[in-house]
Amino acid sequence: MGTCLDRTDCGYEHRIEARFCAHCGIPTQGTCLQDRYEIQALTNKDRGTVTLQAIDHQTNLSVTVRALIPSTTTDKERENFLQDAELAASFSASITDPASIRVTDFGQDGPVAFLVKSAHQSAPGASTTQQFQPRFTQATPTKLTTSPFSIDNFDDLDGEETQVRIAVPGKIQREAQLQYTQPGFSSTPHLKPADWLTEGNAAYEQGHYEDALTAYDIATQKDAIIIEAWSGKAATLLLLNRAEEALLAYDHAISLCPDEPELWTSRASVLHELHRYKEEMDCYDQALKLNPDYVYAWSGRGMALAEQNQPEEALIAFDRALLLDPHQGTIWQAMGDTLYSLQRYEEALIALDRAFALDDNRASLWDTKGNVLRHLKRSEDALVCHEHAIKLEGDNVMTWFDKANDLRDLGRFPEALEAYDHALSLDTRMAGAWYNRGNVLAALHRYDEALDSYNHALQYDDGLLSAWYNKGSLLHELKRDQEALAAFDRALALDVHYIAAWNNKGLSLFALGRLDEALAALDQATSFAPEEPDAWYNKAVVLEKFGRKQEAVTCRDWARSLDQQAREQEAI
Numbered sequence: 001m002g003t004c005l006d007r008t009d010c011g012y013e014h015r016i017e018a019r020f021c022a023h024c025g026i027p028t029q030g031t032c033l034q035d036r037y038e039i040q041a042l043t044n045k046d047r048g049t050v051t052l053q054a055i056d057h058q059t060n061l062s063v064t065v066r067a068l069i070p071s072t073t074t075d076k077e078r079e080n081f082l083q084d085a086e087l088a089a090s091f092s093a094s095i096t097d098p099a100s101i102r103v104t105d106f107g108q109d110g111p112v113a114f115l116v117k118s119a120h121q122s123a124p125g126a127s128t129t130q131q132f133q134p135r136f137t138q139a140t141p142t143k144l145t146t147s148p149f150s151i152d153n154f155d156d157l158d159g160e161e162t163q164v165r166i167a168v169p170g171k172i173q174r175e176a177q178l179q180y181t182q183p184g185f186s187s188t189p190h191l192k193p194a195d196w197l198t199e200g201n202a203a204y205e206q207g208h209y210e211d212a213l214t215a216y217d218i219a220t221q222k223d224a225i226i227i228e229a230w231s232g233k234a235a236t237l238l239l240l241n242r243a244e245e246a247l248l249a250y251d252h253a254i255s256l257c258p259d260e261p262e263l264w265t266s267r268a269s270v271l272h273e274l275h276r277y278k279e280e281m282d283c284y285d286q287a288l289k290l291n292p293d294y295v296y297a298w299s300g301r302g303m304a305l306a307e308q309n310q311p312e313e314a315l316i317a318f319d320r321a322l323l324l325d326p327h328q329g330t331i332w333q334a335m336g337d338t339l340y341s342l343q344r345y346e347e348a349l350i351a352l353d354r355a356f357a358l359d360d361n362r363a364s365l366w367d368t369k370g371n372v373l374r375h376l377k378r379s380e381d382a383l384v385c386h387e388h389a390i391k392l393e394g395d396n397v398m399t400w401f402d403k404a405n406d407l408r409d410l411g412r413f414p415e416a417l418e419a420y421d422h423a424l425s426l427d428t429r430m431a432g433a434w435y436n437r438g439n440v441l442a443a444l445h446r447y448d449e450a451l452d453s454y455n456h457a458l459q460y461d462d463g464l465l466s467a468w469y470n471k472g473s474l475l476h477e478l479k480r481d482q483e484a485l486a487a488f489d490r491a492l493a494l495d496v497h498y499i500a501a502w503n504n505k506g507l508s509l510f511a512l513g514r515l516d517e518a519l520a521a522l523d524q525a526t527s528f529a530p531e532e533p534d535a536w537y538n539k540a541v542v543l544e545k546f547g548r549k550q551e552a553v554t555c556r557d558w559a560r561s562l563d564q565q566a567r568e569q570e571a572i
Contacts, residue, residue, distance in 0.1 A: 005029055005042040006050065022244055025070025025111045025275045026050050032057070033109045037065055037116060047429045047460055048073050056118070063104070063118045070111035070275050075309045076341070078113040082106060084463050084494055085115040111275040196222065197229050204236060212236045227256050231263060234270070243273045261287035261294045268300055280304055295324040299331045302338075311338045329358035333365055340372055348372045363393035370402055379409040397426040401433050413440050431461035438470065447474055465494045469501050472508070481508040499529040506538055518542050533562040 004010040004021040005028065012023035019031045027039045037054040043064075044051035052065040068081055085106035106115040200215030216233035219226055234249035250267040257263060268283035281304060287297035302317030318335040321328065332355035339348035352369045359365070370385030386403040393399065404419030420437040424430060438453030454471040457464055472487030488505040491498055506521035519542045525535035536559035543552035 002028055005039070005052070006045060009045070020070075020110055020112065020275060022274045023071070023241075026067060027052065027109075027112060033065065033112065033114060034107055037063060037105075037114075039065065047431075048077070054116075056116070061118065063116050065114050065116055067112050067114035073113075075307055078108070079309060081113050081115075081463070082108065084465070111277065197226060197232070200229065200232050200236075204232060209236050209239050213240065225256055227253050227260075230256070231266065235266065238270055238273065243270050246270045247274070259290055261291040261297055264290070265294070265297045265300055268297075268304070272304060277304065277308060293324055295321050295328065298324065299328065299334070302331070303334055306334065306338045306341075311342050314338050326354075327358060329355045329362075332358065333362070333368070336372070337368055340368065340375075343375070345372050345375050349376070361392065363389040363396060363399065366392065367396070367399045367402055370406070374402075374406055374409060379406050382406045383410070395426060397423050397430060397433075400426065401430065401436075404433070405436065408436065408440055413444050416440050417444075429460045431457045431464060431467075434460065435464055435467045435470075438467070442470070442474065447478060450474060451478075462490075463494060465491055465498070468494070469498065469504075472501070473504055476504060476508050476511070479511070481511045484508040485512075497528050499525050499532055499535070502528065503532070503535045503538060506535070506542070510538075510542060515542055515545055519546075531562060533559040533566070536562065 002013070002018065004012045004024060004026065006021070006024060006026060010021060010024045010026075012021050018028055020027055026042075027033060029039060029041070031039045033039070033054070036057055038057060040053045040055060042050055043053050048069055050067055050069060052067060054063050054065045055061070056063045068078055073081075085103060102118060104116050104118050108114070196215045196219035200212045200219060203209070203212035203215060213233065213236045216229045216236060219229035220233065223229070230249050230253035234246045234253065237243070237246035237249060247267065247270045250263060250270060254260075254263050254267065264283045264287035268280045268287070271277075271280040271283060281301070284297050284301040284304065287294055288301070291297070298317050298321035302314045302321060305311075305314035305317060315335065315338055318331055318338070321331050322335070325331075332351050336348045336351035336355060339345075339351055349369070349372050352365065352372065355365055356369070366385045366389035370382040370389065373379075373382035373385060383403065383406040386399055386406055389396070389399045390403065400419055400423035404416045404423060407413075407416035407419055417437065417440050420433050420440065423433045424437070427433075434453050434457035438450045438457065441447075441450035441453055451471060451474050454467050454474070457467045458471070461467075468487050468491035472484040472491065475481070475484035475487060485505060485508050488501045488508065491501040492505070495501075502521050502525035506518045506525065509515075509518035509521055519539065522535050522539040522542060525532065526539060529535070536555045540552040540555035540559065543549075543555060
């Protein structure tokens with residue numbers, strides 16, 4: 001047996017041949033990600049990510065691997081992580097500083113999304129002398145236009161993932177419903193296997209899982225071919241977070257009855273917990289071969305596809321399940337969640353209303369409907385939904401976060417601030433809440449507090465692009481331009497095409513008297529977005545300082561033309 005590299009918070013013992021921890025999903029020692037990066041050790045852990053030391057077998061050099069923890073991150077977070085990694089790798093390709101750390105690769109292997117960092121390797125004999133020295137001149141702008149704060153908010157964190165519901169073990173015909181008021185058994189050891197099975201089922205339904213496991217164990221010891229006891233034992237082990245043992249129990253049950261689709265579907269739910277997604281899908285396929293109309297295999301398959309970021313395929317599976325049984329509220333909700341992820345908000349609302357018609361007492365359903373309504377610009381209705389969700393489940397951090405977003409969109413900033421603070425009292429490490437809290441404080445002109453909120457957000461997630469940009473813009477407003485430059489550079493390292501960051505970086509360089517660099521930054525902004533008037537106005541100001549009057553006039557005229565076009569477009 002081996003032990004998870006995260007010995008502090010996980011410490012799960014796994015098979016020697018396992019590539020990923022069966023509990024948290026991170027790579028095990030010796031795993032080669034994409035047959036290239038051999039994992040050696042865990043060096044750091046933050047919320048949602050681990051930092052790993054590895055060997056690159058193509059270069060035989062030591063590299064750093066930063067990976068998302070599969071058990072604590074969503075498909076959307078993995079998608080955003082890989083997109084950010086791609087941009088960082090693109091930007092890193094242009095870095096030649098030998099002391100720099102660059103993103104050199106990224107990808108996904110099994111359940112793990114990762115990026116690779118390494119020191120820049122200079123070509124032999126390459127010079128490290130800077131080729132350009134900026135001019136430092138005191139100057140005051142006649143007209144400078146700051147790009148607005150980013151309004152990218154963390155609304156995509158709304159809602160909780162839909163999970164496969166574990167059925168009561170087996171299709172068991174109970175001989176009698178036992179009275180079960182406390183842990184422990186009143187029965188005696190001479191009971192028949194069927195009696196122990198009944199004891200186990202009663203304990204399971206009462207939530208006394210250790211007692212249920214004891215009863216199922218005795219039943220299987222007395223009769224090794226009692227399928228319902230093996231199935232019950234497996235379901236109980238899964239609820240006790242003993243997934244590897246649960247899988248063995250289901251395997252034994254299937255060996256006794258390989259033609260039962262329910263067993264294959266239940267086995268799939270265990271494989272999902274173990275992050276063995278391909279095998280999970282194989283189980284659903286096997287269940288559907290045995291019974292093409294087995295609704296729970298279709299719904300489980302749909303939920304698995306949704307979590308694997310295959311939403312269109314998931315919708316097909318949900319459609320099939322609901323054709324077979326339109327009274328499954330959980331599946332209607334899962335369909336609504338999936339349509340919401342595809343930004344098909346009107347359709348999502350229809351699916352969620354069908355779920356409400358079947359059961360309107362689920363907090364997660366109210367929360368998701370609220371998020372859909374907010375995206376439909378119906379923030380008042382969204383707020384009603386989120387407040388109802390809080391009545392049903394008052395300690396759900398995501399619902400408080402979503403309520404705060406509604407209040408923010410309605411311009412009720414003091415109330416939004418209170419709601420963000422309440423969310424953070426439930427989870428102080430929630431980067432999205434710190435970031436949106438900073439936006440609200442900035443709207444209230446409480447800039448120092450807003451800056452503190454952005455710093456907290458970046459402490460918990462240093463890949464928040466908009467937080468770096470907004471922090472830089474605030475620092476510029478506070479005339480702390482040297483610090484602002486560092487923030488803008490971090491934003492541009494994540495997205496080299498971030499136009500507003502190039503514009504505002506130009507403003508900070510201008511304020512510091514570094515005119516050559518300011519002009520270069522504004523050139524980047526106008527080349528990436530020639531339709532953006534702010535950068536052209538600012539470029540005109542810098543050109544005037546250089547005495548390049550005609551070029552300045554041309555830039556200003558073009559900026560005015562763009563402003564006029566925008567006003568005409570708004571009037572249509």
